[in-house]
Amino acid sequence: MPGPFQYFILVICSLLEASVLVCALATHSFRRYLPLNLYMGVRLLRGVIGVWVLTHYGFTSSEYKYVYYYSDALLTICLYFVVLHLFSHVFDEMGAERYLRFGASLLLVGTAIFSYLAVHEASNKLITRFVVEMSQNLYFIGLVLTYVLWGAMLKLRESRTQLVQLVLSLGIHFSAFAANYAVANLHLQGRGIFMYLTQLIAIWLPAAWTYTLLRTPADARLVPARLAVVTHR
């Protein structure tokens, strides 16, 4: 069974996920970042379902592992839609929505085919190396997408602070998870540390988004290309 510290992390994570939704409602940015808020809502729901499965079947049960890893993979795919939504914010003024929709469809189909092939070929070794490998690949695709988005933001000189911070926190989330799953993939014997790190990294995204929505006004501006130059008033 998970220890009190792990339960504590779980509670903190759920509270932060709820606080993203509350902050979005309070700052009237719920509709502006709708996919982002829906993602947090789904994550919160997944946390509740996870706790229910944990208390009914136990930490080492295959039911819990199935729920944990497959809901995680689905959530990562949901996060792709958040990235695409952020793409649409960046390319808003260029009228590139048609291309974005095409890109999104291509990405969805590609991910579905990739996941189907991966499950089909490795159906005999589920919950072992396969899930870790699949999660690692999904997070890495997310990281590449976020990197491309950040590159586009620098190129287009995107100046909305809120958007910049949302994208950068997403980049940290994807790269930390991709690295964590890659380490787990290389050294599966260190699973205890892997699970512990996974829980800790999971706190990051809701904490960063809560901070951004709460502290950064929607009209705040900065220049991403010149982030090194910090001037004090």
Add this chain to the structure above:
Amino acid sequence: MIAGLILAASLIALLQFFIFYCRSVIASSSTQVLSVQTRDVTGIVDARVGGDDFDRILELVQLCPERREDRLHVRFIRAYYELLNLLRFTFARMFPDVGAWTERERGGCAYFAAVTLDHRIAFSRNLMAQQMSDRF
């Protein structure tokens, strides 16, 4: 092999995103004006803060009641500050430009700590005012 490559690429990307994120947080905090109370407590006169003041201001921040939403960011900026210190004692000795840049960034970190202190003081005051009004 693939896992190793993904690990290397992810760690490089993580470092880049981490630095950019810290800079964006510092840049957005640099536009905020400090209250008179915070200026008195920290001894900041003209919004120019030296990088060496960071630890002292952070100690003051830790004396105030903690706020969940900024706890992680304080740790992040602390890690960024340590990274800058590492640069200062290694590359900055060889390249003077890097030295000037790290000093500017360290000053930014200290100003972020002062802004955090400002928010925590305001939060404590509100909390106290709320408790007083509840009592009466």
